[in-house]
Amino acid sequence: MSNLSQLIKNEFIKLHHYKSTWAMYIIIAVLLVGGAIITNFVANQSMIIDATFQSELVQAYQSVGVEIPAYDMWAFVADNISLISFITIFIIVAAAKIISNEYKWGTIKLLLIRPAGRGTVLTSKYITVLLFAVVLILYTIILSMIIGLIFFGVDAWNPIIVDNMGSGYTEVSIITSIGKNILFSLVPLIIVATLSFMIAILFKGSAMAIAASIVIFIAAPIITMLVSRYEIAKYLLTAHLDLQSIFAGAPLIEGTTIGFSIAVLIVYYIIFMIVGWLTFKKRDVAGN
C-alpha cells in the first residue's frame, strides 16, 4: 500500500509540473473574480433569486414562509458550484493526459518495469485524477468563500433557504443545499473522467478521449433527445448524467427514477473500469 501512495505522489508531482494544470487554477480564480465583479455591479443585489426568471422559486419561498435572503457569501458560493461543470472538463483532460503523456514520452516503459505491477500503476493514476478533482473543487469553494466574503459580506453563518430536496420545496440549511449540489455534480464528473481514462488507455492518445468525453458531457441532453423515441434511449449513459434533474422529478426520459439511473450509471462505470484495466494489464507495450 505504501507503494501505491508513493506512486500517487509521483503522479501529483508530474501533474503539477504541467503548465496546463496551473492554467486551470488561474482560470477558476479569474472566473470567480469576474463573476463577483459582474454580480456586484450589474445584478440585483437585494435578492438571492431573480423574481422574473425564477418565479416558481419565489412562490416556493412565499408558501414555505421563509424570507428571501440577501445575496451574500453563501449565495455566491452556491452560484459557483456550477463551476464544477468547468472542472469536469479539466478533469476529462487530466484523465486523458495522465495516460497519453506516458506513451507520448515513452516513459510508460520505465513506469512498467518496476515491482509495482501494471494494475497498481494504473490505480495510482486513476486515484490521482479523482484526488485532483477533489482538490480543484475544494479550491473553488474556498476561493469563492473568500471572494464572496470580500465582495458581499455574510449575513448568517448557516442561513436557511428553500430548495427542492427531492419531494418538493422545503426549508434546508444552505450548507446542506450546497453539499447536495456538489454530490450531484460529482456523479457526471466521475463517470466522464472514467470514460476519458478508458478511451485514453484504448487509443494511447488523448485526442479521442477528450473529444468523446466532452461531447458526451456537454451534449448529453441533445444526444438523449435525438434518440428518445427509441426504447433503448433509456439505457443510454447520456440520459442519466443529470441526476439533479432526475432527483427533482424532471428526467430527460419520461418515467426515469433515481434508482434506475443510479443502476445504469453503475453498470457503465463498471464496464469502463473493466475495459480500461484489462486492456492496460494485458496489452504488449511495443513501439510508440
Added chain:
Amino acid sequence: MTEIALELKNVSKRIKNKEIIKDVSFQIKQGEVFGFVGPNGAGKTTTIRMMVGLMKITEGDIRIVGKSIQTDYSEAIREVGAIVENPEMYPFLTGRKNLEQFARMVPGTTKERIEEVVQLVGLKKVINDRVGGYSLGMRQRLGIAQALLHKPSILILDEPTNGLDPSGMKEIRQYIRTLAEKENVSVIVSSHLLSEIELMCDRIGVIKNGSLIAVEDVEKNRKIEDSDISEYIISVSNAETAKAHLDSLDESLFVETADETILKTAMKREQIPAVLKELLNNNINVYEVQAAKGTLEDKFFDLIGENVIE
C-alpha cells in the same frame, strides 16, 4: 545464490500468427557481459521487451535469478534495471527529480543512492537542469543511472551507445566493464554494430529473423586472432573417421565436425601438410582446405550477410 543470472528457455513470440521470435534459449552468468547482435528488425528489442515483461511470452519462459518473469513478476523485475530503446525521461523535470520519481517506485531506494548513482554516471553538474535540455549522451547516462538506482543483478541496455560520440561510447563501454567486474552485475547489451559490442562483451549472441543463430565466445576468438593459429575448414569424404584419425595424430588441433563432410580445425599453417598426409594415408579423400575468416566481424557477416546491416 544461483550462478545463472538470466535464462531464456525456448522463448517464442507470435503476433497475429506471425512468429517473431523462434525458440530462443540462452543463459547469462552473473558478472557476464552478453552482447546481443543482429540486424535491425531481427528481434533484439522484442526479446528484450519480453525479458522485462513489457511483452507477453507466447511460449517458453524467462527466469531472472531463478524467478520467472511470468509468474513472479515483482520479484523478478526487482532484479532488473533496463533501458528499452531510447532513454526516455520526463522532459519537464530535472535529472534529479526524474531519478526521485524512479526511486519512489522501488521501496528502499535512498537519497544517498541517488547521489551515488549520479556521481557514478558523471552527471553531477547538470543533474539540476531540466531533462528537456539534455543532449542524447546525457540522457543515455541518466537512463543508466535510472536503471542502476535499485541495485539490480541484471542490467539490460538496448542500444546504449546509439547516438553517442566516440568518447562517449568509450566511456559507456568502460563503465559497463567496471560494473560487471566490480559489482558482479550481469549486463545485456544489444546493438546492430558488432564492432561496438565486441569491445565490451564476454559472449555475443547473434540473432537473425527471430532465431538465435550463434553464440560466440569473444575471448576465444581474440586468442585465435592474437596467435598464428587459424581456423581451417577441410572438406573430406568422411568427417567422422577423419576426426578420429586426426584426434589420434594431435590433440591440440581442436577438430570439430560441422556436418558429414566438413571438418573444422585450429592449427598453424605449418601443420597443414602433416594433417593432409594423415588423411590421405588413411584413404580419406580431401577435396578442399580453406582458411576460415578470422575475425568475429567476418563471422558475423558470414552468418547474417553484409548487406542487411544498417
